[in-house]
Amino acid sequence: MAAFNYKQEYQxxxxxxxxxxxxxxxxxxxxxxxxxxSFLAISLFGWYAIRPTMQTIFELKREIADKTDLNQKMEEKxxxxxxxxxxxxxxxxxxxVVTDALPTTPDAIRALGxxxxxxxxxxxxxxxxxxxxxxxxxVSTASGQKAGPTKVSDVAFxxxxxxxxxxxxxxxxxxxxxxxVTQIESMTFLLQRELSPEATQSATxxxxxxxxxxxLNIYYLST
Numbered sequence: 001m002a003a004f005n006y007k008q009e010y011q012x013x014x015x016x017x018x019x020x021x022x023x024x025x026x027x028x029x030x031x032x033x034x035x036x037x038s039f040l041a042i043s044l045f046g047w048y049a050i051r052p053t054m055q056t057i058f059e060l061k062r063e064i065a066d067k068t069d070l071n072q073k074m075e076e077k078x079x080x081x082x083x084x085x086x087x088x089x090x091x092x093x094x095x096x097v098v099t100d101a102l103p104t105t106p107d108a109i110r111a112l113g114x115x116x117x118x119x120x121x122x123x124x125x126x127x128x129x130x131x132x133x134x135x136x137x138x139v140s141t142a143s144g145q146k147a148g149p150t151k152v153s154d155v156a157f158x159x160x161x162x163x164x165x166x167x168x169x170x171x172x173x174x175x176x177x178x179x180x181v182t183q184i185e186s187m188t189f190l191l192q193r194e195l196s197p198e199a200t201q202s203a204t205x206x207x208x209x210x211x212x213x214x215x216l217n218i219y220y221l222s223t
Contacts, residue, residue, distance in 0.1 A: 100179045104221050106155045111180050111218045115159065118178070122171035124163030127211070131157040153222040156185070162192065162211045172212070181219040188213040 108131055119126045132155065161171060175182055192209040 101181050102219060102221050106220050108155050114178060118174045119161060122174055123167045124161045124171045127160045127162055129159040150221050150223055152219055154217040154219045156217050158215050160211060160213045165208050165210055168210050168212055183217040185215045185217055
């Protein structure tokens with residue numbers, strides 16, 4: 001390989017450069033050169049000037065998209081709340097019925113009062129009643145103690161009624177129809193010796209006087 005002769009190469013490239021200088025000194029060439037360098041300078045400085053603005057625009061677009069998604073979710077929740085409110089308004093008048101059916105306390109006295117009223121309306125005689133010891137009010141949860149899950153509890157009591165068969169039948173049907181949730185757990189029928197003049201020889205004579213011993217359960221919500 002021939003040795004590199006820098007003097008010779010210098011002279012050759014110097015000739016090219018000297019030939020290029022007159023071309024650059026021509027008006028048209030200088031105008032193009034000025035335009036090209038101006039364009040490059042404007043592009044460079046323009047990029048650094050526009051970059052923060054572009055970043056801000058992208059961040060705003062992303063934030064708008066997030067806000068739009070959040071707004072849609074909020075509208076869905078608001079729609080659900082409106083629907084729930086409409087449903088609540090429809091059943092609001094029925095809430096006392098539910099509360100009466102399943103109170104949050106045993107409320108045995110009130111239940112017995114309803115049965116006594118039913119006995120008078122049915123024209124039967126309440127001859128005996130037995131109620132276990134039950135709390136009159138719900139046991140309050142200690143301060144700071146987490147309440148347990150709600151469950152259905154019951155209070156059992158017994159009673160005996162006497163009356164004519166049709167009246168006894170109406171009394172038992174009335175117990176089933178009580179607003180308070182009441183279950184007849186057991187019942188025993190006893191035929192009284194004393195018969196009315198309307199008594200017949202049928203299996204359940206209309207004028208027959210009966211005694212019925214009942215065991216009832218009344219229910220309530222407890223924790």
